[in-house]
Amino acid sequence: MVLNNPFTIAFGKQPPQFISRLQQTETIINSFRAEVPTTQVYMLTGVRGSGKTVLLTNIAKIMREQDDWIVIELNPESDMIHGFASKLYSIPNLQKLFVKASLDLSMFGIGLSIEKSMPVANLESGIDRMLTELDKKNKKVLIEIDEVTNSEYMRVFASAFQIFMRQDHNVFLLMTGLYENINNLQNEKSLTFLYRVPKIFLSPLNIGAIARSYKEIFDISYDDALLMSKKTRGYPFAFQVLGYLKWENKEKKLEEILPVYQQYLEEYVYDKIYSELSVAEKKILLRIAKEKDEYIKVKEIRDTLTMNSSLFSTYRDKLIKKGLIDASQYGFMSLMLPGFGRFVIEHSFEL
Ligand SMILES: Nc1ncnc2c1ncn2[C@@H]1O[C@H](COP(=O)(O)OP(=O)(O)OP(=O)(O)O)[C@@H](O)[C@H]1O
Numbered sequence: 001m002v003l004n005n006p007f008t009i010a011f012g013k014q015p016p017q018f019i020s021r022l023q024q025t026e027t028i029i030n031s032f033r034a035e036v037p038t039t040q041v042y043m044l045t046g047v048r049g050s051g052k053t054v055l056l057t058n059i060a061k062i063m064r065e066q067d068d069w070i071v072i073e074l075n076p077e078s079d080m081i082h083g084f085a086s087k088l089y090s091i092p093n094l095q096k097l098f099v100k101a102s103l104d105l106s107m108f109g110i111g112l113s114i115e116k117s118m119p120v121a122n123l124e125s126g127i128d129r130m131l132t133e134l135d136k137k138n139k140k141v142l143i144e145i146d147e148v149t150n151s152e153y154m155r156v157f158a159s160a161f162q163i164f165m166r167q168d169h170n171v172f173l174l175m176t177g178l179y180e181n182i183n184n185l186q187n188e189k190s191l192t193f194l195y196r197v198p199k200i201f202l203s204p205l206n207i208g209a210i211a212r213s214y215k216e217i218f219d220i221s222y223d224d225a226l227l228m229s230k231k232t233r234g235y236p237f238a239f240q241v242l243g244y245l246k247w248e249n250k251e252k253k254l255e256e257i258l259p260v261y262q263q264y265l266e267e268y269v270y271d272k273i274y275s276e277l278s279v280a281e282k283k284i285l286l287r288i289a290k291e292k293d294e295y296i297k298v299k300e301i302r303d304t305l306t307m308n309s310s311l312f313s314t315y316r317d318k319l320i321k322k323g324l325i326d327a328s329q330y331g332f333m334s335l336m337l338p339g340f341g342r343f344v345i346e347h348s349f350e351l
């Protein structure tokens, strides 16, 4: 019997080998479901391949299974107000409700026209009326948006959402985005509410959980599985790639797979991540990468880079938020992603 590879290197799909993020999932779900929600919006952020889309999809799936919750996915590359109105209106069970409330959106190309309907001035007020009907029925709406950027569609939608919240509708929003993009969006003057939105930084997956997954699938000792797990540093994409390659090359030793593993990481993500960094950020990363020890003293980097301390902390802060460096040990820094140091050194002739 030939079994399919249980690992996947495809982005944005729920992987068969899925490691749950218990704490972050529960934080979000519990605060949305609370009697008095602590927040109606969350932003998920993290480096490419850190599992933003997978976590978003997983939470949306859990919420869809709850009675009283409606989950709607919006595409940030299209007119999201129209998308929201038409998706909400076309949910079979709800349409009856809206028709009964004489809500006619046919002039916007949504649904059929109704006799003796009350005219709707624009789509925002159409949505407002639909939400009012849903509030009466105690239904809550969760909107999910993957990969937000500071685009015109997104700004228009966010400012409308801000108003729906102010009108006390039961609307919730879960978004993902790269740190740069989210930061850019929330610096928009008109969208001040985004500033206070809690951000969840996607941390590495649990190393023990990864080891247990490898142990079970490859039927190897826990020590060998742990060795493999540590090579991923908990980076979700790396977990999939290493598992995928090991499955395809079961007879090979781990050391023999590692060069191809490195190449996958580089071609699928590191090239892209690196190309989006500023020269100063690259210099800091290179300095850390060149260090023999895994951790380097912050002071040492600053001294050798001759960068003034406030400028340095700005870059350092950005690199932490982008998910590229770890500064959890006070006074020290290290690189987050597996094999990224080597990649940075090999590309440093460009600096
Ligand atoms: N919780 C998880 N358990 C196991 N594998 C995961 C998990 N989350 C993500 N992955 C794997 O990591 C890879 C990247 O996941 P995902 O597409 O969600 O990343 P992303 O952060 O949305 O990346 P991008 O910024 O490029 O959109 C995929 O191969 C996915 O299968």
Ligand SMILES: [Mg+2]
Pocket: 011, 012, 052, 053, 054, 146, 147
């Ligand atoms: Mg994604």
